[in-house]
Amino acid sequence: MDYYAINSLRETHAGWALVRAQNAPLAVHFFMAAFTGPNRRNIGRQQLIDILEDVLFGVRQSFGEGKFPRPASEYLDDWADPERAWLRKYYVPGEDEPHYDLTAAAEDVVRWVENLRGREFVATQSRLTSIFAVLKTLVQQSETDPEVRLAELQRQRDGVDAEMQRLREGNIKVMSAPEALDHFQQLTTLAKDLLSDFREVEQNFRRLDRQVREQIATWDGSQGELLDSIFANQQDIGSSLQGRTFQGFWDYLMSPQLRTELRDLLQRATQIEALSRMDNLHALANLHQDWLPAVEQTQATVRQLSQQMRRLLDDKVFLENKRIMQLIRSVESTALTTRAQPPSGIFMEIDAPSVDVALPFERPLYEPGSRVRVMDDVVIADDADVDAGALFSQFYVDKEHLKSHIDAVLEDADQATLADITAAYPLSQGLAELVAYYQLAAESEWANINPEATQQLSWSLPDGSIREATIDQIIFVRPA
Template sequence: MDFYAINSLRENHAGWSLLRAQNAPLALSFFMKAFTGPNQRDIGRQQLIDHLDDVLFGLRDVYGENKFPRPAGEYLDDWAAPEKAWLRKYYVPGQDEPHYDLTPAAEDVVRWVENLRGRDFVATQSRLTSIFAVLKALVQQSETDPEVRLAELQRQRDGIDAEMQRIRDGNIRVMTAPEALDHFQQLTTLAKDLLADFREVEQNFRKLDRQVREQIAIWDGTQGELLETIFANQQGISSSLQGRTFQGFWDYLMSPQLRTELQDLLQRATEIEALSGVEDLHAVTRLHQDWLPAVDQTQATVRQLSEQMRRLLDDKVFLENKRIMRLIRSIESSALGTREAPPSGVFMEIAAQSVDVALPFERPLYEPSRKMMVDDAVLAADDSEVDAGALFSQFHVDMERLQANVDAVLAGAEQATLVDVTQAYPLQQGLAEIVAYYQLASESEWASIHDDVPQQLQWKLPDGSTREATIDQIIFVRPA
């Protein structure tokens, strides 16, 4: 950022204006008490006025009645005004009372001011551990070479086996108190950062919707093009980077298995002896309960934006129909006026209708169908020398047996190739069984076929001879 960008932020950014405001200590202390302290959002006006009255009463008792003379409602209206935008004022569907929430800019200032106090304990080791974990996931999950990924998984398995052996030998390493406190502080910080991100996600959704509304308001094209634009932008909100990451978090949080695992881990964290002296330790068990209302409100914002966009489209259709009806009425009025006083001369010319003429002799003459003579003599065949065994030597490939073979191999491994499966369960029906395995892989979402990696398969025939086939590599993965 250069001088001009920073100067523009100083003059226009809501957070910077909050820091420069004369009553910034009042606003920030109130925002901490009402919003960030209890992790609350979507507060009604009357409830917020009661909170602010309590804060003002305490300050006036110390500094006198003239310190903050205005009523609490006026302070809220001033802070929610567009020129300041420290609070967002809006109406919840079905309610007449306005509601308030912190804007992302105001919340950033609140968190910055809270960090100015300094910390008695600064988490460093857990941050480094988090960086390594994220970096490893980024590199490993982006690797496309199967051999490299298999080698990494084998290295992890060796490490797990070594750790299990150390535990069997009685060498159990437990986190020290500073390490446990370090990781716990990192956990609470990330949880608060996640709650703060929801306000910015919601604001970005509203910004995308506002851009669509502005485009619709100045639209001068056809109705069909308008519909195409609306649907494209509506899809764009959901498929944007913001929308996809938020939807991924929502799906992750809504998984019953993952929620149960998260709740169990949070409960076990409160039972760690090294953290017994931490203040409000049991509050960490409510982390996911704090996330759910925030996520649900963001989801409700997306639904509300969709409903408002649909109503905006209905208004466009209504106005278009109204304009068409005015044109029809105008045409009818002009027609009635012309009937009473028709103009002289030629009033209107209409091209004469054309008639299709078909002459009788242009039709083709009748032509009787020809009868085909078929020699239907039946000859008796001597089938004494015909071998009918081929009709009864057919066999059936049992797909359920093949799927059971794959599942049995995956029970002891995360993934396996078709060669691994056939080594454990040799082929019994030769090429037909290989084709059946191909069908299983093509129909399963937990299998992949790599035509650039050839593999060799061998099987024995009943007469003892060996057959060999070169096939594409088929990898079966254990379902998640």
């Protein structure tokens, strides 16, 4: 980012405006008390006013009644104003009371303020372990060479076997208290970051949908083109990086087996003796229960956006149908007006008074042609000498026989070129046999034709002469 981009963020970004605001300490304190502290979302207006009143009461007790004199409802309306965009105000279907949620920009500021306080213990070992684990997964799962992946799996299996042997011998290595504290802090940090990411995910989905609705509102083309464009945008939302990663997380979290495994691991983690004195240990067991409402709300947002798009399309279809009916009534009214005094001469030309419709089942079925019977066949004999040797000089190349040659050579080798096969079984039918080998290689999934390398093959004719051919290198591999 350059100076101009940073300056633009300073002027327009909601998070930067929150940091610069006069009442920023009050707003951030309230956001922590209402949203990020208890990990709550979708709070009704009255409940949120009560929480803000408690915050204001505590501040006014310390600094006097003149500190932040406005009522709590005015502060809420100010912070939810589009110019601020620190809170998102919306209505839940079926309820008249507005609800509020923290925006992604405001939550980033809250996390930043929390980090300014400093940390007594900074996790380093667990972060390095996480980096190694992610890097190994990235490299290993992207490897295309099967031999390399098999070697890595063999190394992992050897490590597991060695660890099992140490356990059988009674050599049990337990994580120390600092290491357990390090991993616990890393776990809680990642869990909080994941929860905060869902607000930004929802914001990205709403931004994509807002672009589609703006396109619908300003569309001046045909209905078919509009539907095509909308379906393409909906596909873009689902196939975007944001959509694919969120769907992958949802599928992972909805797996019964994975949920059971996660619940068991969290329960066992709370029983670790080195973590028994941690204050927020009880929140670790309910970690997955905080994820489910957040993910469900994001899914509900996507469903709500689809319903809104459906209503927009229905409204546009209704308006178009209304316009069509107005045009039809206008034509009928004009026709009734000119019925008494029709215009003279030709005033309108059309290609045809009706549309020719040809249904598929109106076509006649196939009827075979009648056979022509030839009467009085006459066979005329010709006494000319004709060489009939060409009729008996034809030969057939047996591909199954050639396959047996290939299999016989591959019994002693993992792979062989066509030159190796013809060296063991010379070409007896010349160029026709060579073409048959080439066809077998093209049709087989266990053969490779390399156009960048060539090989020369030769064969003998009945008169003793030698013929040679230069072809692409053909390699046959023993089937797995």
